Every structure is written in C-alpha cells, then in structure tokens.
Amino acid sequence: MPFKVAIVGTGIFATDAHLPALLKSEYFTPYSCFNRTRAKAEKFAKVAGISKIYNSMEEAFEDPEVDIVDALLPVQYNLAAVRLAVKHKKSLCFEKPVAANMKQAKEIVRLTKENPNLIIAIGENWSYLKAVPAMKEAISKIGKIYSFTYQSTGQFHFDGKYLNTSWRLHPEHIGGYLSDGGVHQLALLTGVLGKVKKVNAHTKQVRQLSGDDDILYSLLEMDSGLIGTFTYGSAFGNAEKRGMFEVMGDNGSVSFDFGPGHLEHLTLRVGGSTSHSESYTKEIDIEGEDRTPLSEFTALGKALTTGDKSTIVATPEVVYHHLAVIDAALKSSAKDGESVLVMQ
Known part of the structure; x- marks a missing residue:
C-alpha cells in the first residue's frame, strides 16, 4: 500500500x-x-x-x-x-x-x-539530477582537473508567483534569495565536485523586493584543492537567463549548459595533455532528466520501503553544507571579500 x-x-x-x-x-x-x-x-x-x-x-x-x-x-x-x-x-x-x-x-x-x-x-531535487553522475563520468576522461566556472544568472520577474509570499519579502533566512535559490546551484556544484573549503565573495542587493542581497560573485576553493568561480543572481534587468557549469583539466573539459531552452546534454572535449595527444569533442545527452520533486520522492519511497536510507542524497548533513557556503559568502562580503572558511 x-x-x-x-x-x-x-x-x-x-x-x-x-x-x-x-x-x-x-x-x-x-x-x-x-x-x-x-x-x-x-x-x-x-x-x-x-x-x-x-x-x-x-x-x-x-x-x-x-x-x-x-x-x-x-x-x-x-x-x-x-x-x-x-x-x-x-x-x-x-x-x-x-x-x-x-x-x-x-x-x-x-x-x-x-x-x-x-x-x-x-x-532538494537538484541533488538528484542525472547531470550529477553524468558529469562525474565525463570528468574522469579529462585527466587531472584544476578549475571550474559556474554561472546561473538572469532577469528579475516582477510577476513571479512566489515573489509576494511574506516570508520571501521579509526573509528571516540568511541571504534571502541567495540561500533560497543558491542552494539549488550548490547541490549541483558540490554533487559533482565535493565540498567547498573556503570562499572569497562579494554580494549586493539589486531589488528591494528581494528583501536582502540577491547577487553573488565569488571565488571558491574546494576541499580537493580545485579553484573556481561561482556566480549566482536573478535580479538583473532585461538579460538572458544563463546556466553554465564547466570543469577544466589538463586533458580537456566538460561543460553543462542548463539554461532554459537548451537540451539536457554535456559537451566533453578531450585532448591537450601533450602536443601529440588525441583530441575530440563529444556531445552526451542526458536522457529523461526530471527537475520536479518526483525524483526526491522516489528516493524517499525506496528508503521507506527497504529501510535503506542510502537512496536519500539530500540528507540534513549534506544540505547543511549548501547553506554553510552561502553563510561563508555573506561573511566574506561583509569583510570586503576576505577568505572565509566554510563552517563544518
């Protein structure tokens, strides 16, 4: 039943x-x-x-x-x-x-x-995106990885159906929209690359309706030693909504374009480790991606049925880290971009 x-x-x-x-x-x-x-x-x-x-x-x-x-x-x-x-x-x-x-x-x-x-x-349905294991598999083919770029930006929508909810207009949660939406992005980023160690960031508030700072530009250092940029904000004027996640290594790169209207696929570029290494580009389709809560309910249903909680990716401990990254970014911005360690 x-x-x-x-x-x-x-x-x-x-x-x-x-x-x-x-x-x-x-x-x-x-x-x-x-x-x-x-x-x-x-x-x-x-x-x-x-x-x-x-x-x-x-x-x-x-x-x-x-x-x-x-x-x-x-x-x-x-x-x-x-x-x-x-x-x-x-x-x-x-x-x-x-x-x-x-x-x-x-x-x-x-x-x-x-x-x-x-x-x-x-x-946290982004923790269950099929793009996460697909990117990890593709990254295994580009040698030693060194850096990444993550961008999710777009236009502010005054007619957004969630905009006028009182808890978003007057947020008690740190960073307002930065934590409300930013944790989605960090679920994808950390799902692929692991935990963030420290943050250098600047944040600003573009829209009074956001209730708090609503754009974030940052440099991240991961526990693994990777460095990269993380940019998030949907409070701008007329601007194309963009979503791009690219990981770069000494023998290629993997990019994931998750902006609206784009097919769910990765671009794998291999080569460059030596002057004579084979180079090629491959498009990898992500079949049946589901961005609704159904994926998380499926994982939850399996756990309740079997008693095996390993199907649940978005545990309190995991999503704690996503919020901790936003917390570190806000603290860094308050210190004019100084390095801030992510709270464990």
Missing part, C-alpha cells in the same frame, strides 16, 4: 509541485493536510481529494495513520517540524534550505544524528 502523507503548508509549491509528484509517485498517497489559514487547507484538500484537515501542525505528527509528513513551511519553521518528528517518531521530509541560519541548521543535523532510526530528508 502507498505510504500516507500529511502535507503541512498548502501554499503554491505544495499545489503546483509536490501534489502532482505525490499523485504520480508509486510510493505515496496524499492523506491529510494542515495550513495556518484554514481556508487554504480546505482549498488544497479539495484539489487533492483529501478529507482530513488538522487544526494544528502537531496533529499531523500525532496521527497514527500518517506514515510521513511533507512540510512546506517558511524556512524558519523547519526546526520546529524536525523537533515534532523526533517527539512523535514520525518520518519527515521538508523543503530547502535546511534552516534560516546556521544555528538552526546545526540543531537539525544534531537531532538527525541522535535519531538514526528516523528518516528525515530535505526536498
């Missing part, structure tokens, strides 16, 4: 992204819901075909019929959801970023480690 899901927080993303993924998943069925605004919960319940609505968030965790709680809350409430999961021994998934600040993030990691029998996962 599919696992019964209680959806806590029934806003735009719950309706437009999580609900379709849950309905498509072979592992889950929407069972109940809660929202602080009762009318929103009732509207969601009608769309989802749900008859059970709670009067409090804790009721979702107390319900013995519920197998897992899917929490889509303003990020500052993630810790409260984790505490309820621990209290009631209930499996939980919740949306990225892991927390509003590093103190909360550390507490979530601590609680997760102290309760190893609980399944606690973060909804």
Whole structure:
C-alpha cells in the first residue's frame, strides 16, 4: 500500500509541485493536510481529494495513520517540524534550505544524528539530477582537473508567483534569495565536485523586493584543492537567463549548459595533455532528466520501503553544507571579500 502523507503548508509549491509528484509517485498517497489559514487547507484538500484537515501542525505528527509528513513551511519553521518528528517518531521530509541560519541548521543535523532510526530528508531535487553522475563520468576522461566556472544568472520577474509570499519579502533566512535559490546551484556544484573549503565573495542587493542581497560573485576553493568561480543572481534587468557549469583539466573539459531552452546534454572535449595527444569533442545527452520533486520522492519511497536510507542524497548533513557556503559568502562580503572558511 502507498505510504500516507500529511502535507503541512498548502501554499503554491505544495499545489503546483509536490501534489502532482505525490499523485504520480508509486510510493505515496496524499492523506491529510494542515495550513495556518484554514481556508487554504480546505482549498488544497479539495484539489487533492483529501478529507482530513488538522487544526494544528502537531496533529499531523500525532496521527497514527500518517506514515510521513511533507512540510512546506517558511524556512524558519523547519526546526520546529524536525523537533515534532523526533517527539512523535514520525518520518519527515521538508523543503530547502535546511534552516534560516546556521544555528538552526546545526540543531537539525544534531537531532538527525541522535535519531538514526528516523528518516528525515530535505526536498532538494537538484541533488538528484542525472547531470550529477553524468558529469562525474565525463570528468574522469579529462585527466587531472584544476578549475571550474559556474554561472546561473538572469532577469528579475516582477510577476513571479512566489515573489509576494511574506516570508520571501521579509526573509528571516540568511541571504534571502541567495540561500533560497543558491542552494539549488550548490547541490549541483558540490554533487559533482565535493565540498567547498573556503570562499572569497562579494554580494549586493539589486531589488528591494528581494528583501536582502540577491547577487553573488565569488571565488571558491574546494576541499580537493580545485579553484573556481561561482556566480549566482536573478535580479538583473532585461538579460538572458544563463546556466553554465564547466570543469577544466589538463586533458580537456566538460561543460553543462542548463539554461532554459537548451537540451539536457554535456559537451566533453578531450585532448591537450601533450602536443601529440588525441583530441575530440563529444556531445552526451542526458536522457529523461526530471527537475520536479518526483525524483526526491522516489528516493524517499525506496528508503521507506527497504529501510535503506542510502537512496536519500539530500540528507540534513549534506544540505547543511549548501547553506554553510552561502553563510561563508555573506561573511566574506561583509569583510570586503576576505577568505572565509566554510563552517563544518
């Protein structure tokens, strides 16, 4: 039988992204819901075909019929959801970023480690992109790697459906949009190249509507010794939306163009290690890439079915690092670009 899901927080993303993924998943069925605004919960319940609505968030965790709680809350409430999961021994998934600040993030990691029998996962679908293993395989063919360039930039959209949510207009989470969207980019970057060791960065705020700094230009040094640039921001004027990740070695390069309208594929260029080495270029298609939450729910469903949590890539400890990189970047910018070690 599919696992019964209680959806806590029934806003735009719950309706437009999580609900379709849950309905498509072979592992889950929407069972109940809660929202602080009762009318929103009732509207969601009608769309989802749900008859059970709670009067409090804790009721979702107390319900013995519920197998897992899917929490889509303003990020500052993630810790409260984790505490309820621990209290009631209930499996939980919740949306990225892991927390509003590093103190909360550390507490979530601590609680997760102290309760190893609980399944606690973060909804970070970029951790499950097929581009991650595809890039790692391609990189193995370009010799010793030395550097990378990562860029995700674009135009500010005043009609964005998430723009006017109060928790984004007045963010309690560090960096506002930089942590809200930047952790996606870091899930891809670190999934391919490993952890970031230190950051030199400059950040600025372009849009008052962003609520905080919204563009980031930085130099990263990885634990492996690789160096590279990381640029993120979608607060500019009329500009083409671009997404490019390129890794360079002594015998070639691998580039991934993930901008809108581009086919999901990598470009592998091999050669250059010596004056006589063979050189060639190969396009590698990434078949069936899924950027919806379905990939993370599939991994979660397998873990719940088998008890093997290794299918869950976006653990609290992993996504803690993504937020820690943003935290280091903000601290570096406040120190005029000085090197800042990423908090462990």
